[in-house]
Every structure is written in structure tokens, then in C-alpha cells.
Amino acid sequence: MTAHEHSETPAPAEYWEDRYGGSEQMWSGRVNAVLADVASTLPAGRALDLGCGEGGDVIWLAQRGWAATGIDISATAVRRAAEAAHAAGLDASRAEFRVADLSQLELEDRFDLVTTSFLHSPVELPRERILRLAAERVAPGGHLLITSHAAPPPWARDEDEHEHRHDDEHERRHADMNFPSPEEDLAALELDGTEWETRLLEVRERFAVGPDGAEAVLSDGVVLVRRRGA
Numbered sequence: 736m737t738a739h740e741h742s743e744t745p746a747p748a749e750y751w752e753d754r755y756g757g758s759e760q761m762w763s764g765r766v767n768a769v770l771a772d773v774a775s776t777l778p779a780g781r782a783l784d785l786g787c788g789e790g791g792d793v794i795w796l797a798q799r800g801w802a803a804t805g806i807d808i809s810a811t812a813v814r815r816a817a818e819a820a821h822a823a824g825l826d827a828s829r830a831e832f833r834v835a836d837l838s839q840l841e842l843e844d845r846f847d848l849v850t851t852s853f854l855h856s857p858v859e860l861p862r863e864r865i866l867r868l869a870a871e872r873v874a875p876g877g878h879l880l881i882t883s884h885a886a887p888p889p890w891a892r893d894e895d896e897h898e899h900r901h902d903d904e905h906e907r908r909h910a911d912m913n914f915p916s917p918e919e920d921l922a923a924l925e926l927d928g929t930e931w932e933t934r935l936l937e938v939r940e941r942f943a944v945g946p947d948g949a950e951a952v953l954s955d956g957v958v959l960v961r962r963r964g965a
């Protein structure tokens with residue numbers, strides 16, 4: 736029995752499906768700045784995006800010659816991502832999307848780039864286990880990029896506004912959200928230093944506009960590691 740079965744907290748698939756279903760589009764559709772900056776320096780190959788949302792990063796990669804796969808727990812997000820890829824003229828050999836719960840996922844393929852952007856959730860998410868799974872899927876010579884909120888965005892507490900929920904359960908869920916530092920993410924990977932080199936470990940600041948139109952400076956945690964070989 737999982738934690739959400741003991742409480743009012745919704746199951747992750749239900750929660751995220753509800754979030755995406757609450758608006759026609761949740762994210763900008765644009766590539767995340769850190770991914771664009773990092774991937775621009777790498778030769779195109781096979782890429783995997785974990786928690787891909789509406790597919791902005793996968794589509795950007797595919798448009799630059801990568802064969803990119805995105806995985807997300809929300810069927811609505813994945814449908815939007817596939818529609819956006821199709822509208823951009825990308826077929827499934829370049830941009831492919833799958834609905835899956837990363838906490839249950841078994842993957843066999845290896846990728847030249849495994850990326851995950853803002854894999855945070857106010858409901859159950861075994862983030863560290865998923866990050867270790869991500870590292871396992873990196874091919875020799877390939878990279879793992881973790882982009883995270885190093886601090887909560889100012890609008891994080893309002894993200895469930897569409898649910899009009901401000902009860903104790905809502906408050907508790909947001910208080911529980913985890914925003915690890917890049918150093919904590921790197922430690923959670925438990926990488927063998929003889930096999931991996933750390934290429935970026937830092938916090939980058941950028942301007943962003945929140946869902947209510949308010950501007951803010953956000954802190955992006957960045958971890959880029961490379962598996963030696965090849």
C-alpha cells in the first residue's frame with residue numbers, strides 16, 4: 736500500500752492529470768534555458784527527457800537533430816507534446832512520447848543525453864530513485880543533465896489555484912515539496928567517481944514570468960555529469 740492510499744493526497748497520475756486538465760496549456764512550450772545552453776555544446780544523438788511535460792525540451796532537441804524521447808505520467812501532457820511535435824513537422828523517429836510512471840519504469844535502452852527539467856511534485860515522487868535510474872540509462876561518453884528549482888518559484892504555493900484548495904491538506908503538500916541543491920542531487924546519484932566526471936554543478940539565475948504574469952528571478956540548480964568512455 737502506498738502513502739497516498741493512507742491519506743487524502745491523490746495518486747501522482749491522478750494529481751498530474753488533473754493539473755494538466757485544468758488548463759489548455761500549462762507551460763510555455765519553449766525549451767528550458769539550461770537544456771538549450773548545455774545541449775548546444777553536445778553532438779546530437781539519442782536523448783531521453785524524464786517528466787517531459789508538454790514536450791518543449793524534446794521538440795527543441797528533435798529540431799536540432801537529436802532522436803528524442805519524452806516520458807511523463809500525464810496522458811494529457813503527452814498528447815499535447817505529441818501534437819506539438821506533429822505540428823512542428825517532427826515524426827516519431829525524431830520526437831517520441833510515452834505515458835509512464837517513472838517510479839515504476841524499467842528501461843533497457845541507453846542514451847547520449849538523459850535530461851530531466853524541474854522534476855518536482857507536491858505528491859509522491861521518489862525523485863532520488865528516478866535520478867539514479869536516469870544515470871543508469873546514460874551511454875558511455877554520454878551525459879546526464881538535471882535542472883531543478885534550487886529554491887521554490889514564488890508562485891509554487893499558488894500552483895493548485897485552479898483546484899481552489901487552501902485547506903490543510905493543500906498547505907501540507909506544498910510545505911512538503913522538496914527543492915534539493917545541485918550538491919544534494921549529485922550526492923543522491925551515488926556515482927562512481929572513476930566512471931563519471933562532473934562537468935557542471937551550479938545555480939543559475941534567470942528572469943521568468945509566472946502564471947499570474949508577475950516577474951521573478953528564479954534559481955535553476957544545474958548538475959551535468961558525463962559517463963566516461965567512448
Ligand SMILES: C[S@@+](CC[C@H](N)C(=O)[O-])C[C@H]1O[C@@H](n2cnc3c(N)ncnc32)[C@H](O)[C@@H]1O
Nearest residue numbers: 751762786787788807808809836837838852853
Ligand atoms: C514541474 S513539471 C516539469 C515539466 C517539464 N519538464 C518542463 O520543464 O516544462 C513536472 C513534470 O513531472 C511529471 N511527473 C511527476 N511525477 C511523475 C512520475 N512519477 N512519472 C512521470 N512523470 C512524472 C509531471 O506530470 C510534470 O509534467
